[in-house]
Amino acid sequence: MTRLHSYETVVTWTGDRGTGTSGYRDYGREHELTAEGPAPIAGSADPTFRGDPARWNPEQLLVASLAQCHMLSYLALCARHGVVVTGYLDRARGSMSTQGGGGRFTSVVLRPEVRVASAAMVEKAVALHHDAHEGCFIASSVDFPVTHEPTVTVSG
Template identity: 40%
Template structure:
């Protein structure tokens, strides 16, 4: 078993009122390695100026964590299979909609990785799909969510 920590810090600051629901949603996320990330609610959920579009919102953090976990597993599996990966890029897409219970939820996440390989051993499409499938099966984050997670590799 492993445990992980993160810190969330928010302060009302100079806002005179809180109960009018017009307070700033900006805050910071602090991670155990020392990274501090500016965060906010999504401007599509809480309008400006109470949200800050430059901050990472929870929805973005959620889909980024799925993508990051998938990538890390993919790289590890590719290396074990003898493939040399030169670059990996993903433009992940999350869809917020009503779920079966009628509540707002991240109902699907589509990872769209583009992987560049080099060397004598290059995967064909079937091998590439198998690498992504295994990475998805191993990803701790994907194994922790109820949302549909689609892997749609982009071939270069």
């Protein structure tokens, strides 16, 4: 049975410097992302595109979404399969190619660093990354490769 889910967000531009978009250099790329419930996210463009480096940009948010989705799928699978994860950190990296006025992501590499409770869990912990990728809604929605370079160590 197919179930439909919807997600609503609001993006509010806050970069009007008094003259709107009167010129390419005359407006800020600052904006705020909100949704019912969570705290707002301060956003901007990538600094390459005249954005504020102190704010999240859409490219970072896409990479973060892939990393979050993988982690959440992975942790659920570990819990179901008796793998006790005691730590998880991912230094994900996305690559984008631009040409003319447009661009596209060409790949994202997730690098989860996982700690598990015992050495007997390491092999299963590594294998579950494949299943987590298959179950990740965000990874299933993009048309570029999302690969994984996991490491698993034992706590303590």
